[in-house]
Each structure stands twice: as structure tokens, then as C-alpha cells.
Amino acid sequence: MTDLTAPRVTGHYFDGRTSARRDVTLSLDTFGVLHVEGSGVDRFEPVAGIAVSEPLGGAPRLLTFRDGAYCEVMAQAGRDAFIAAVGPPESHVVRAQSRWSWAIGSAILLLVVIAVGYRVGLPWLAEKIAERIPASMVTTLSDQTLTLLDKVAFEPSKLPEERRTRIADRFRHLTPPGGLPVPHEVLFRASAGIGANALALPSGTIIVTDALVKLTENDDEILAVLTHELGHVHERHGLRLLVESSVVGFVLTWYIGDVSSLAASVPAALLQAKFSREHEAAADAYGARMLKGNGLSPALLASMLEKLEASHGSPGAATDDKSINDYLASHPATRERIEALRKY
Ligand SMILES: [Zn+2]
The missing domain is CATH 2.30.29.30 (Pleckstrin-homology domain (PH domain)/Phosphotyrosine-binding domain (PTB))
Incomplete structure (x- = not known):
């Protein structure tokens, strides 16, 4: 009763x-x-x-x-x-029946998207969509992602504020390749779960973990990582990956105009981002050009990759840190990348 x-x-x-x-x-x-x-x-x-x-x-x-x-x-x-x-x-059955038209519509749309995706090429589609996403939506997605990450994955940085400001200031004063400015912001966070890592949100917010900073000997090495991340921002890699991983949901969301449901899936997508070799090579090339253009050596980025590799253990090796969120999982650090960077 x-x-x-x-x-x-x-x-x-x-x-x-x-x-x-x-x-x-x-x-x-x-x-x-x-x-x-x-x-x-x-x-x-x-x-x-x-x-x-x-x-x-x-x-x-x-x-x-x-x-x-x-x-x-x-x-x-x-x-x-x-x-x-x-x-x-x-019951589930009743609910499914009452929504049969929605279910069939979704299935047809899914099939069409898959067929078109295979024929036209998902990466191409993702690039085209990513280019057309309004800046306001990119900002909203990124802000909501940061808010969520701050809740679930990050704690405030324990680095001295003076050092954080110095690094961000130095990075802000570097000239980007071609003199084309890419709006960005550098933030520092502590995180037990993510370890030595850096990630770029599509809006240009680049987050560096304290653990990554501790791996470095000097600020130049952090700048090297930042130039690589800025390359991902410049090429809209995060956004493209996100679109690729959820084209259907994305198109629907965009059509309906409701960003909130999509935003919920962004943190996981970005944290587990596995950029392709092409994306990594493009970000490395951008970073190398930016470092050289400012009198810094691209070898700084190569040595950072080696340090990250050493800190996380090579893929497949038995280590204590097998977090899928580690830097190497999201930025496959291969010998070829290190060698390519040393040749710039
Ligand atoms: Zn990368």
C-alpha cells in the first residue's frame, strides 16, 4: 500500500x-x-x-x-x-514494441551510415564533419569534458604555481608553424590513474599531468610535448577521432541540437584515443617545425618519447602500470617516430 x-x-x-x-x-x-x-x-x-x-x-x-x-x-x-x-x-517488450518505428528508423539509418562509411571512408567523413563543427559546440564539448575529467580523473596540480605559469607563458610566446596562431590554454593536473600523460581537448585546452612534468629535466622538454599536442589541436585530430567513433550519435545529436548527451561520451573517447600513425606523424611534424622555428631541437620530443616509454614500460612488457589510459596507448610511441624526429 x-x-x-x-x-x-x-x-x-x-x-x-x-x-x-x-x-x-x-x-x-x-x-x-x-x-x-x-x-x-x-x-x-x-x-x-x-x-x-x-x-x-x-x-x-x-x-x-x-x-x-x-x-x-x-x-x-x-x-x-x-x-x-x-x-x-x-516490460522491455512492451517498450520495444511501442518504439518499433524508432527502432526500425535507427536500424535503417545505421545501415546507411555503415554502407556510406565503408564506401566513402570514415576518416574522410570525420574530417569533413569535424571541419564544420561550430566553434561554440567545440568549446561546449571541451568545457564539459574538462569539468567531467576534473570530477573523475584529475586533482589540482601540486606543481609550484610559479613553474606552471612560466611553462605556459613560454609556450604562449613560441611562434607556431607558418605564423598561424592556434588558440590554446595549458593546464596542469595531478592524476593517480592517468600517470605521465598529456592530452589536448578539441578547443585547444592542453592538459599536462604532474607525473609527465616530473619525468622531464627542463622546461624545454615540456614545451616539446606541448608542440606535439598543439599539432593534434591544429589538425583537429581529437575531434575527428571522436566523430569517427560516434558518427551516428554525432549526426543525430547535431541534428537534434542536444550536445549534452554527446559530451558525456567525450572524456572516455579522448582518454582512450588511439590516434592513427598518420595523426601521430602529423602532430610530430607540426611539433618539430614549431620547435625548430623557435630555436629548439625536435630531438627534445624524441627524448621525451623515450622517457615516456621507459616510464610506462614497452607495450606488452610486464609492468605495474598497464593503464589503458597511459600516454603510449594514446600516442603510440614507436621507434620510427623517435628516429623520424631525430632526423628533422
Ligand atoms: Zn599524439
Whole structure:
């Protein structure tokens, strides 16, 4: 039986068309009408027209209305009793049937994308899409990625602020290849899980871990790593990889205009990024040109690759650090890269 003295929970309301999330209070009257009330929301919905999601671990329960709007109800005291009063959970089968048109549409779209992808070439497509992604979306994606990474993977850097500022300042004053400036920002973070690493977000935010800085003997070596990362930014490699790994989701997201769901997948995609040899070679070439153009030796980057290799152990070797997130997994450091850099 439902406790009628407290049929009230809090949740989030989504209108089903935009990503706007509204904090609401849900209450249930004795006539079986759900009242959703909050900032900009005041709707009454008979429970008969509400689809209730099945309980799934710690996931929020969803109450979906006929027009596609839905409420997300997080775990809280009395939540399950409240949901039970709204109605029984839909089974997977019922839900799948009610969404058959969506499912078939998705399948067809997927097949078309796969067919076109193979014929035309996913990398080519990714490059074209990446070129057309508006700067505002790139910034939003990158900012949300950094926020998420700061929550789950990073801690504030323990390096002296004076050193961080000095490195970032020096890097800012280097002349980029061809004199074409690439907007960027250098940030430092500590991270137990990621180890010695550097990664570039598509917006140009380059994150260097304290562990990587500790591997270096002088700031020139850090600058060398930064020029390589700036090469990835300049060539939009991260964005292209991201598009390749999720063309379907990306196109849909872009079409629908909801960046938030895509942003959630960005950190994992970027952290597990496996750039192709071509991307690495292009970033190395960019880095080497930038180093040379500023009176620094491309060999600095080669020696950094060797240090990273030594710190992480060569691929396949038995080491304590087999993190898939390590620098070498994301930037395959091969002998050929080191040798190529020494020849510049
Ligand atoms: Zn790289």
C-alpha cells in the first residue's frame, strides 16, 4: 500500500525536445493524477498515460509522458513506493514494441551510415564533419569534458604555481608553424590513474599531468610535448577521432541540437584515443617545425618519447602500470617516430 500522507518526491523534468533540465516536485493526488511542479513547469498527468521504467540498479526511475516529456526520479526516501503508486513498470517488450518505428528508423539509418562509411571512408567523413563543427559546440564539448575529467580523473596540480605559469607563458610566446596562431590554454593536473600523460581537448585546452612534468629535466622538454599536442589541436585530430567513433550519435545529436548527451561520451573517447600513425606523424611534424622555428631541437620530443616509454614500460612488457589510459596507448610511441624526429 502507498503511504498517502507522503506521496511526494523530487526529480528532474525534461520536455523531451531540449536538454533543459528543470528541478521539480512530483505529487500524486488520490484521483490518480500526477502533478509536476517546478520552475516553468506545472502539468497534471493522469497516471494511466504514464510509462514507468523498470528499476535498474542505482539508476534513476523514469516517468515518461505521452508527448515524450519525462521525469527522472533519483533514489530518495519513499521513491519506490511513490513510483509503485504511479503504475507497474513497462516490460522491455512492451517498450520495444511501442518504439518499433524508432527502432526500425535507427536500424535503417545505421545501415546507411555503415554502407556510406565503408564506401566513402570514415576518416574522410570525420574530417569533413569535424571541419564544420561550430566553434561554440567545440568549446561546449571541451568545457564539459574538462569539468567531467576534473570530477573523475584529475586533482589540482601540486606543481609550484610559479613553474606552471612560466611553462605556459613560454609556450604562449613560441611562434607556431607558418605564423598561424592556434588558440590554446595549458593546464596542469595531478592524476593517480592517468600517470605521465598529456592530452589536448578539441578547443585547444592542453592538459599536462604532474607525473609527465616530473619525468622531464627542463622546461624545454615540456614545451616539446606541448608542440606535439598543439599539432593534434591544429589538425583537429581529437575531434575527428571522436566523430569517427560516434558518427551516428554525432549526426543525430547535431541534428537534434542536444550536445549534452554527446559530451558525456567525450572524456572516455579522448582518454582512450588511439590516434592513427598518420595523426601521430602529423602532430610530430607540426611539433618539430614549431620547435625548430623557435630555436629548439625536435630531438627534445624524441627524448621525451623515450622517457615516456621507459616510464610506462614497452607495450606488452610486464609492468605495474598497464593503464589503458597511459600516454603510449594514446600516442603510440614507436621507434620510427623517435628516429623520424631525430632526423628533422
Ligand atoms: Zn599524439
